[in-house]
Amino acid sequence: MHFFYHPAKNRLVEVIPAxxxxxxxIARVVQYCKQLGxxxxxxxxxxxxxxxxFFVPWLNEACLLYEEGHATPAQIDSVACEAFSIGMGxxxxxxxxxxxxxxxxxxYLAQQLDTSRYTGAQNLRDLVAANEMWTIGEDVDCDDETAKTIRERLLGVVFAVASQIVEEEICSMEDVDRGAKVGLRWAKGPFELMNEFGVDEAYRMAQGYTDLQGEGTGFKLPEFLQVKGQTGNPWVFEFVDAEIKNGIATININRPEAMNALxxxxxxxxxxxxxxxxxxxTIHTIVLEGAGKAFVAGADVKFFxxxxxxxxFPKIYDFTADGHDVLSKLENSSKTTIALTTGLALGGGLELALSCDYRIGTRRTQFRFPETSIGIYPGLGGTQRTTRICGVNAARxxxxxxNWIGPKLAADLGLLTHLVEPADVDATVDSIAENGKPSNKYTGAPVRMSEAVQAAVEFYSDENMGSIIVGQTPEGFNDDDSYAIRQIKQISRTAPIALRMASELIDVASSTNLEEGLAAELQNLEGIFATKDAYEGLSSLIQGRRPTYTNE
Structure with missing residues (x-):
């Protein structure tokens, strides 16, 4: 296993099988790493x-640019930060x-890969010999021609080497990008950057870097990059794949740099x-899991x-309607469907999990519907399936x-069907697969009336909703009641229109069948997205600030 600096903070790990x-x-090692987040x-x-x-040659190429007199470290860092959308050059x-x-x-790479250009630059050798650090300075300005040289050399080495990685089948191009975004915290990976600049331009830069290699070098630019560049078409990425074993198909949603957002x-x-x-x-069971620490952390808010x-708005409607169709394929599947919600499942991710027959969780499981606090309501079946699983009051x-829902409370509510130790996840999947689909997925009541569930059910009763919906403490609760204070404080942070619409849709769930309830969510979609509060809530989330709602 290869952990990345700083291992306590950096989420990437490379697993290298013998x-x-x-x-x-291999599966056990991967599962262990996932348990570490x-x-x-x-x-x-x-x-x-x-x-x-690709990262180490990128560093050495920067040293060579400095050594050849093209620019200063400050200028090279500045151009690199802009070209790669990174915080440090x-x-x-x-x-x-x-x-x-x-x-x-x-x-090491120069020796192992027979690539003389990777040999450490002399200025880097001198720096290490003197036990010094780079003096970077603050003068970052340079002329356009210099900036172009820096940009194309640094992009060229990354494009060329990333292509070699894929040609040698070390990993997929999706994993190359994932490594850059998670391990190096780049905004985009090498192949995504190729798409941004144009694959034909990316090939030109990669060829330019290749031309800098000396005679007799082992460095070769993969032919497929040239072929791709000539087509003019961008790379197409696969974020969803499946592994099939003994009749069980495990679907992996592999977009961990975005917490697998839809x-x-x-x-x-x-x-x-x-x-x-x-x-x-030949398949009897379908298992869904997310790469990294999250199952799925909702929908991509920036899209909205x-x-x-x-x-x-029609594009928002189409995206949501497509999401409903996908969840229906799980809901109505003849296969046994299982969501491995062993990490975060938020918003649309939780809705995806609820469309499955079963949800397996561990002590790391955390659920939440954050929609009303960002100006909208759960629009992928959240108001309908939650209510049918644990009842109206608990759904409210x-x-x-x-409210955040931890693993035990999720199990008490029925949102988790199996709460197990991380080491028992695989055995639990096998057991569920053997037993097949549940006899009654929607019981309409919590599984266990624990103290926390009882408090939720009593507070969000029909009699109390008139006060709660306007942010007032219901009758029968003292002003110093800590539970009531906490709930009303949560309510006060929601968008009033979204709160009312979500409440009405939960009530719809209690008087309709699932198909009718899901249709009601879609029918109300334009109404909620037309509000100023929806735009304010969604924008504030992207901007990292607290929203200000006006009930408009």
């Missing part, structure tokens, strides 16, 4: 593995992790995959804001106030 590593051993890339045992294979990063590490790593691509790929799996007679800015507690 030639004789069994599938079971890590994002896992399984890759071949090659020098540099994945991230350092190569020289600042070397100072952070230590120049000796950069020198050792690049010399966007148009993920929804479309998940829907297409479910169609294939539902039609496969961008569409509102464009005055393009979960949805209207957006």
């Amino acid at each position: 030639e004789d590593s069994s599938e079971d051993t 890590k994002v896992v890339i399984v890759c071949k045992d090659r020098p540099g593995f994945v991230v350092n294979r 190569p020289f600042a990063l070397m100072n952070l992790t230590g120049p000796p590490i950069a020198l050792h790593s690049t010399d 966007n148009e691509t993920v929804v479309a790929q998940l829907g297409a995959l479910l169609d294939n799996l539902n039609d496969d007679s 804001v961008d569409r509102l800015d464009e005055n393009a 507690w979960a949805i209207l106030a957006g």
